Each structure stands twice: as structure tokens, then as C-alpha cells.
Amino acid sequence: MARARTTSDVFNAIAEPRRREIIEFLADGESRAVGELVDRLSASQSAVSKHLGVLRKVGIVSVTTSGPMHLYRLEPKQLKPVHDWVKRYEQFWSHQIDRIKERAERKAHTRSTTQSKKE
Amino acid sequence: MARARTTSDVFNAIAEPRRREIIEFLADGESRAVGELVDRLSASQSAVSKHLGVLRKVGIVSVTTSGPMHLYRLEPKQLKPVHDWVKRYEQFWSHQIDRIKERAERKAHTRSTTQSKKE
DNA sequence: TGACTATATTCTCATATAGGAATATGATCG
DNA sequence: CGATCATATTCCTATATGAGAATATAGTCA
Incomplete structure (x- = not known):
């Protein structure tokens, strides 16, 4: 068999350093726009968006939209x-x-x- | 860039379900031979050996040899x-x-x- | 509707495994 | 040394990303 899915559960989601950084950045409970994360992590918009997608899929973050902006918020309980x-x-x-x-x-x-x- | 190394740190090491099973099996602090793990996890000898290699590399388990047998023991502190x-x-x-x-x-x-x- | 902003998604590429099969390595014993 | 047991490692394959570039979407406003 091939490699197991890395984005299928919480353990795998937090295995990626970048994603842990995102979680840490959202640790204060505030909602943040993707752009803020992009600046903060100095990563590409695409990369950040994809990591957020993984975290979202596992439920570690939730999204709220405010105009064209997507505000992400940590859902600590999933940890x-x-x-x-x-x-x-x-x-x-x-x-x-x-x-x-x-x-x-x-x-x-x-x-x-x-x-x-x-x- | 390609995917990050999955076996380079503790977070990645425990991201693999099989490896968590191994850790759980060694949770009582006893040293166990590879064969025992093979039976217990009903996985191939090769697969178990490789997972143990990853855990070993990260320091989550230590090895002791007793004759031809390799006894693995959990090093909980690494967690x-x-x-x-x-x-x-x-x-x-x-x-x-x-x-x-x-x-x-x-x-x-x-x-x-x-x-x-x-x- | 058209332009602009903020994100998400798609494409493509290079690389990293998980496994199984087969083989190499090490230890023990006669 | 040769046989045997217990593991580790190598080979090979199918698959899963992580990241950057380009493109598609969605919301807002004039």
C-alpha cells in the first residue's frame, strides 16, 4: 500500500510545522484573515490557503466571511x-x-x- | 519544494497510526521483541521494523539486544x-x-x- | 456589467514515504 | 565454518503531498 493520508486526522494535520505555526498564530482566539497569515508566515498565498484547507477539513479552524475576506479562527477543542x-x-x-x-x-x-x- | 520529511521529528513520528499503536503497546514500560510487535499488530516484519526505525531515529524508543533479539523500549520523555x-x-x-x-x-x-x- | 480585492483551486513537479518481497546482517550453536 | 533464528535494509511501486504559478471564484462597489 502507499503512504497514508497525511490530512485525514488531527495528528497528521499538526505534523506539518507550517500548520502548527498557523495554529499558534491563532492561539489567542481571534479571527484572522488569510492575508495576515500570509504576511506573518512569509509563505505564498497559495500555500497558506492550502494549509488552512487541511486544518479546516479536520475541524481545527472554522471560517467566517467578512466581505471578500475569509476570517479563520481556531477551534482548540479539536486538539x-x-x-x-x-x-x-x-x-x-x-x-x-x-x-x-x-x-x-x-x-x-x-x-x-x-x-x-x-x- | 516537495513534501517535508515525515520522519524527522516527534510530531511526524506519531502522525502515523501504526507507530502510535507501537507506542501504546510499549506504554507499560516493558521491553518487547520485534516479533511480539509483528504478532500484535498483524503487520509484516518489514513494516514493523521500519516503523521502529523511525521511532528509534526520533528517540521515542531505545533498543537493547538479547541474543539475536532486539528488545524495544519506550522512551516516553521524548513525547x-x-x-x-x-x-x-x-x-x-x-x-x-x-x-x-x-x-x-x-x-x-x-x-x-x-x-x-x-x- | 466591469474592475478590483481576497481567496481557493487547479496544474505540474519533485520528493517522501508505506508496504511487500527479497536479501543482507548479526548472533548463537554445533 | 554452516545452519538457523530474529531483524534490518534494499528494491520497487503506487500514492500523497508541499510549494509555486496560473487561473478560477466570490464579494463589493461604481
């Missing part, structure tokens, strides 16, 4: 699945006790940490 | 960047007050939520 998923691993770095325990355990078991792959 | 990033938006769905406030605000500002794009 919840990602938060829920990764939250599961939070304990491994947030609790002092666990951290110490884990370190001791690692010292006993692991011998090497590989980082191969040609690159 | 912290993702948690930190998404945590920023947590407030939007976790606090009751904010939720109500946001709803009211939306009712006043937004007129429509588009979900276009052919697909």
Missing part, C-alpha cells in the same frame, strides 16, 4: 484527542519519584540506545 | 514536546468557565463553520 493521547505519558516526566525510579530501572536493564538508520 | 505544545490549548476544553465564555463569544461572532475541500 483534545492529541492531548488525551499524549497525556497518558505525562507521568513519565512530571513526577520526581517516577523519574528517579525510571532512571534506576534503566541503569539496570538497558545497555545501549541506538540511533541508527542511514538518514 | 514531552508534543505534550507541551498541545497543553497550551488544554484550557479551552478543561475549564467549565472558559467553556461557557467561549460558547457565548462564538455565538456573538461566528456565523458559519465551513468544512469544504472536495475529498
Whole structure:
């Protein structure tokens, strides 16, 4: 089979750096016109529009039109699945006790940490 | 330019469903042989090995060898960047007050939520 | 309707995978 | 060393973009 769709779910949508930038730019909750994003990201209008399309499709942003302008707004709740998923691993770095325990355990078991792959 | 590297950072690494499955399977902190993952995911040995290679490259898993077997173990801390990033938006769905406030605000500002794009 | 503004979409290209199949590599044992 | 087990890597293919250029759409106003 070929490569999986990159724009089919939230995890894939936020995998693209540019799209994370857009999300961050909209983090304050304000609605912004596409043009503002184009300036801010110094990316082409076409590129920005396409990224917004992906975010829109996944529901991470919503659109409102004001005259010829399209105002995009973040829909933060759509990021919840990602938060829920990764939250599961939070304990491994947030609790002092666990951290110490884990370190001791690692010292006993692991011998090497590989980082191969040609690159 | 062409598509960005999908396997170059943590966000991209977890964008692939199969890889998230692997991470979940290793969530208990135990080291597992590749064969176990192959059985569990009912995927080909080659596919699993390649996914592990990506996770390894990003540092999400570490490897230890035991005879001919390669034991993989989750390195949860590498997921912290993702948690930190998404945590920023947590407030939007976790606090009751904010939720109500946001709803009211939306009712006043937004007129429509588009979900276009052919697909 | 025609001109202008702001975006979205289409075309085209170069590149990056996911997988499966086949093969190479490494470790262990006799 | 040769056989076997467990994985990693290489080859090859179908597909999915990301980006820029050009074009199509939509809204507004005269």
C-alpha cells in the first residue's frame, strides 16, 4: 500500500510545522484573515490557503466571511484527542519519584540506545 | 519544494497510526521483541521494523539486544514536546468557565463553520 | 456589467514515504 | 565454518503531498 493520508486526522494535520505555526498564530482566539497569515508566515498565498484547507477539513479552524475576506479562527477543542493521547505519558516526566525510579530501572536493564538508520 | 520529511521529528513520528499503536503497546514500560510487535499488530516484519526505525531515529524508543533479539523500549520523555505544545490549548476544553465564555463569544461572532475541500 | 480585492483551486513537479518481497546482517550453536 | 533464528535494509511501486504559478471564484462597489 502507499503512504497514508497525511490530512485525514488531527495528528497528521499538526505534523506539518507550517500548520502548527498557523495554529499558534491563532492561539489567542481571534479571527484572522488569510492575508495576515500570509504576511506573518512569509509563505505564498497559495500555500497558506492550502494549509488552512487541511486544518479546516479536520475541524481545527472554522471560517467566517467578512466581505471578500475569509476570517479563520481556531477551534482548540479539536486538539483534545492529541492531548488525551499524549497525556497518558505525562507521568513519565512530571513526577520526581517516577523519574528517579525510571532512571534506576534503566541503569539496570538497558545497555545501549541506538540511533541508527542511514538518514 | 516537495513534501517535508515525515520522519524527522516527534510530531511526524506519531502522525502515523501504526507507530502510535507501537507506542501504546510499549506504554507499560516493558521491553518487547520485534516479533511480539509483528504478532500484535498483524503487520509484516518489514513494516514493523521500519516503523521502529523511525521511532528509534526520533528517540521515542531505545533498543537493547538479547541474543539475536532486539528488545524495544519506550522512551516516553521524548513525547514531552508534543505534550507541551498541545497543553497550551488544554484550557479551552478543561475549564467549565472558559467553556461557557467561549460558547457565548462564538455565538456573538461566528456565523458559519465551513468544512469544504472536495475529498 | 466591469474592475478590483481576497481567496481557493487547479496544474505540474519533485520528493517522501508505506508496504511487500527479497536479501543482507548479526548472533548463537554445533 | 554452516545452519538457523530474529531483524534490518534494499528494491520497487503506487500514492500523497508541499510549494509555486496560473487561473478560477466570490464579494463589493461604481
